[in-house]
Amino acid sequence: QSALTQPPSVSGSPGQSVTISCTGTNSDVGSYNRVSWYQQPPGTAPKLMIYAVSNRPSGVPDRFSGSKSGNTASLTISGLQAEDEADYYCSSYTSSSTYVFGSGTKVTVL
Amino acid sequence: QVQLQESGPGLVKPSQTLSLTCSVSGGSISSGDYYWNWIRQPPGKGLEWIGNIHYRGSTFYNPSLKSRVTISVDTSKNQFSLNLSSVTAADTAVYYCARVLNWNSRFDCWGQGTLVTVSS
Numbered sequence: 001q002s003a004l005t006q007p008p009s010v011s012g013s014p015g016q017s018v019t020i021s022c023t024g025t026n027s028d029v030g031s032y033n034r035v036s037w038y039q040q041p042p043g044t045a046p047k048l049m050i051y052a053v054s055n056r057p058s059g060v061p062d063r064f065s066g067s068k069s070g071n072t073a074s075l076t077i078s079g080l081q082a083e084d085e086a087d088y089y090c091s092s093y094t095s096s097s098t099y100v101f102g103s104g105t106k107v108t109v110l
Numbered sequence: 111q112v113q114l115q116e117s118g119p120g121l122v123k124p125s126q127t128l129s130l131t132c133s134v135s136g137g138s139i140s141s142g143d144y145y146w147n148w149i150r151q152p153p154g155k156g157l158e159w160i161g162n163i164h165y166r167g168s169t170f171y172n173p174s175l176k177s178r179v180t181i182s183v184d185t186s187k188n189q190f191s192l193n194l195s196s197v198t199a200a201d202t203a204v205y206y207c208a209r210v211l212n213w214n215s216r217f218d219c220w221g222q223g224t225l226v227t228v229s230s
């Protein structure tokens with residue numbers, strides 16, 4: 001199974017919005033609403049930010065939102081803050097009952 | 111609150127078997143709602159899902175690693191383990207254990223990760 005495709009990097013100024021795409025196939029992203037997003041600052045374990053495409057766990061700011069269209073899921077960070085600078089990964093359940101992660105996107109706050 | 115902790119050797123020789131254990135505290139590994147996972151991250155690279163196990167013993171593996179991976183569970187110790195055979199330098203990575211909620215596939219609890227280096 002191939003990694004889901006994400007842009008290597010995105011950047012924005014404080015207060016702006018950035019969107020990260022996550023493109024898969026009709027065997028994973030396109031077939032299930034079981035896409036999650038994870039934030040990983042350097043040297044730390046990933047943290048769940050969005051699950052089931054668009055749901056936020058308690059404690060995650062509402063600046064983080066998720067969506068999906070066809071084989072592509074997206075994570076949007078609105079009102080970008082310095083603390084949002086990190087790597088972000090998507091993941092999806094697959095038709096083989098396995099999981100696949102995205103290639104990762106580095107978010108830089110200018 | 112559930113916590114996961116990886117343990118095992120930090121250095122493994124090429125061609126040998128990498129063995130790690132994940133200890134679960136603050137909750138039972140025998141909850142039917144979850145699968146217990148191993149995920150790895152080579153230095154400077156992205157996350158790779160290795161495989162998972164349910165407490166009843168059913169397993170799923172990444173097809174690219176399936177021939178070398180075995181994941182097992184010990185409910186009496188509230189632990190699950192990873193064995194990866196015939197390792198090479200390409201298997202050098204931080205290895206994470208994590209819990210995934212079965213019905214919506216969210217990895218909601220992660221260990222801190224442990225670096226395993228494959229080198230002679």
